Amino acid sequence: MLLTITEKTKKDIFISLFQLLKAASSSITIIFLEDHAYIQGMDGSHVCLFDARIYNVWFDKYEILEDDLKNVCLNSQILYNILSMSQEQDSITLHYDGAADSIEIDLTNTKGEFNKYFKVPLIDMETDLLEIPSVDYDVEFSIKAKKMNELISQLATFGDVIDIKCSEEKIDLISKGDCGEMLVNIPIDDLSEFSISEGQIIDISYSLNYINKMCITTKLASEIEMSISADMPLKIKYDLGNNSSVMFFLAPKVE
Missing domain, CATH: 3.70.10.10 (Proliferating Cell Nuclear Antigen)
Structure with a gap:
């Protein structure tokens, strides 16, 4: 699996997304599907549910191979901490190969800043997705x-x-x-x-x-x-x- 974000506005959105999600849950599961990345989870008290869907065209590059692990669970605070280290000119890349036990995050820069590389261990956790019904709100x-x-x-x-x-x-x-x-x-x-x-x-x-x-x-x-x-x-x-x-x-x- 590989995804890359280079546009500043979208980098800000991506970082802000995980700022919100880490406030809701200490761990998050990201499901990498053929045409989009999907995130669903609940807070510890089961009061708040979050549901995010980011399509492949949103990213500068998005690839998922048939033998790549589809569900990855990781510590949301650590993920946010790493993403928030990104500088204005950095590209953000998340990647792993096959049935990995960790995800790698690269913050790379062509404007003279130092490149940073991180490896975050995955958490072994069962994921039960909830079906969200369509509702006509008042x-x-x-x-x-x-x-x-x-x-x-x-x-x-x-x-x-x-x-x-x-x-x-x-x-x-x-x-x-x-x-x-x-x-x-x-x-x-x-x-x-x-x-x-x-x-x-x-x-x-x-x-x-x-x-x-x-x-x-x-x-x-x-x-x-x-x-x-x-x-x-x-x-x-x-x-x-x-x-x-x-x-x-x-x-x-x-x-």
């Missing part, structure tokens, strides 16, 4: 990732639960705790996209700590797509381009 909207990052960070100052209230006119984000209460009113006209089932009013709560982890970076995409239904997991989606994406599903808080 509320769907898109918001600037930078703005959402800022709002969630501010809301986290006041509590660890976020209450999301949606109507045909507005969206309210509420956080409260011993320090006080914060309410953010988002007019529908200020959103990039918005849809809601006619006459529907949604009032649902989620862990603010988890949402904060999902919105910690603004480099994955310029927009965050959010989908909400009563008694259904919240879906947060980042469009990575080239038909590739990463999605997070977060179970609602139970009273």
Whole structure:
């Protein structure tokens, strides 16, 4: 298996992806298929599911041979630490041959910086993939990732639960705790996209700590797509381009 990324924007996206995933789980499994790399996993509490699909055309080079190991599991913190050492002019290459017990990561540079080479041992772990059903959500909207990052960070100052209230006119984000209460009113006209089932009013709560982890970076995409239904997991989606994406599903808080 071999994949290479040279474009700076995509390198930033790739590094930011694993910044989010290592916050959700200490280990991740990457499944290298013929036309895409697939990542699915859950946090230790089984509250948050992540699902990423990156197609071969997204990479500068993507090759998987018939006798190459298809499923690789590795420590997400170590992987992120290595990727974050990449310099602006570096190319990132991940590769291994056959039924390997480690994956090699090369950070190579043609502009005078030193090349760096890493070998990371794989973890022996069973992987059970979940089938994610297609759901028609009651509320769907898109918001600037930078703005959402800022709002969630501010809301986290006041509590660890976020209450999301949606109507045909507005969206309210509420956080409260011993320090006080914060309410953010988002007019529908200020959103990039918005849809809601006619006459529907949604009032649902989620862990603010988890949402904060999902919105910690603004480099994955310029927009965050959010989908909400009563008694259904919240879906947060980042469009990575080239038909590739990463999605997070977060179970609602139970009273």
